[in-house]
Amino acid sequence: MAHLDRAVAEEQDARDPLAFARERFSVPEGLIYLDGNSLGALPSGVRAAVLDAVERQWGQDLIGSWNGNGWWTLPERVGDRIGALVGAAPGQVLCGDSTSVQLFQALTAAARLRPDRRTLLTDAANFPTDQYLSDAVGRLLGLEVRRVDPADLEVGPDVAVVTLSAVDYRTGRLWDLEAITRQVHAAGAVVVWDLCHAAGVLPVDLDGLGADAAVGCTYKYLNGGPGAPAWLYLARRHQRAADLPLTGWMGRADPFGLAGAYTPAEGMARARIGTPPVLSMVAVEAALEVWDGVDPAAVRAKSLALGELLITLADGLRAHGLTVVTPREGRHRGSQVSLRHARAYELSQALIARGVVGDFRAPDLLRLGLAPLYLSYTDVWDAMHALEEILTTKEHEAPQYRRSQTSVVT
Known part of the structure; x- marks a missing residue:
């Protein structure tokens, strides 16, 4: 040595x-x-937070915890806290569901923003889930999925979406988010960043980049615990036009109206799907307190x-x-x-x-x-x-x- x-x-x-x-x-x-x-x-701090959620909030307050203990607002509240770590102004990040679900949401919505284009590009060395879901979205929307090397990225006029991981999960290589985002936009396409290996250790500035969409997990450098829910970033300028594929009741404009037809809520609330994993999200919220003063x-x-x-x-x-x-x-x-x-x-x-x-x-x-x-x-x-x-x-x-x-x- x-x-x-x-x-x-x-x-x-x-x-x-x-x-x-x-x-x-x-x-x-x-x-x-x-x-x-x-x-x-x-x-x-996670142990005490989860114990309180189990013993007091669930054990004593029961269903009153949705309002009284803030369960209902957890997706937006935790989302905004994560957003502060990745350069996203409030109202653009929602936490809940798995990374796979959030990536499916992001890729499908992004492709639908460019309906006249028929190609989706993904990194040939991307994490398997990213590649599998790119293929699944391609089949769903009739897109050609092509695997590329980000170092030699070419974005043609038929490309709708480019989806890459900010950091290569195998080698730890960090790609130039700013240059790639600029290149994708110059070609008229939309970019979806996977920040699973970036959030919490890299000074990402999604708003400053002009990013379109991003996803990330919370169980790596955000320390949210095994199986902790993932998050979705959708730039404010795209939210009204975003046609998200999973339209659960919590993402409706008036969820407790219980109407038979779906009308999306305003803003990021439309990205809510079903009941969030409350205990896991309580753990994530407590875990994010380690960033205070950092x-x-x-x-x-x-x-x-x-x-x-x-x-x-x-x-x-x-x-x-x-x-x-x-x-x-x-x-x-x-x-x-x-x-x-x-x-x-x-x-x-x-x-x-x-x-x-x-x-x-x-x-x-x-x-x-x-x-x-x-x-x-x-x-x-x-x-x-x-x-x-x-x-x-x-x-x-x-x-x-x-x-x-x-x-x-x-």
């Missing part, structure tokens, strides 16, 4: 303006958690610094067959570093056995997520020191770390 003393990481921790935020999370003692890009750590610019600066430290340490392990896949230049890097190794799965398992939790992506990537609010520089140094010891001693070649046909890889 590169000759970088642990004292360097300790000095960085001593100067860290975000060090206070670590106390807002319940991270198990002795665990180095580098998988926040799959599931964020538990914010300390400077997003400081989050990005620490994310980049953590990444630079990890990359420097990884470069010292090249003799062991380890290479850095993630772009080194900060403007092209999200908040994870992916390392390539022929035995990446076995390395991930050996690290977990040592209390260092990252994850694996087939066929040969070790992904290390960098969540700046609860990760320290010494965490990164210690994790890479553990990796060096594993590689040096060939610990990962032990039989118990081999991947079997029944292994579950998350």
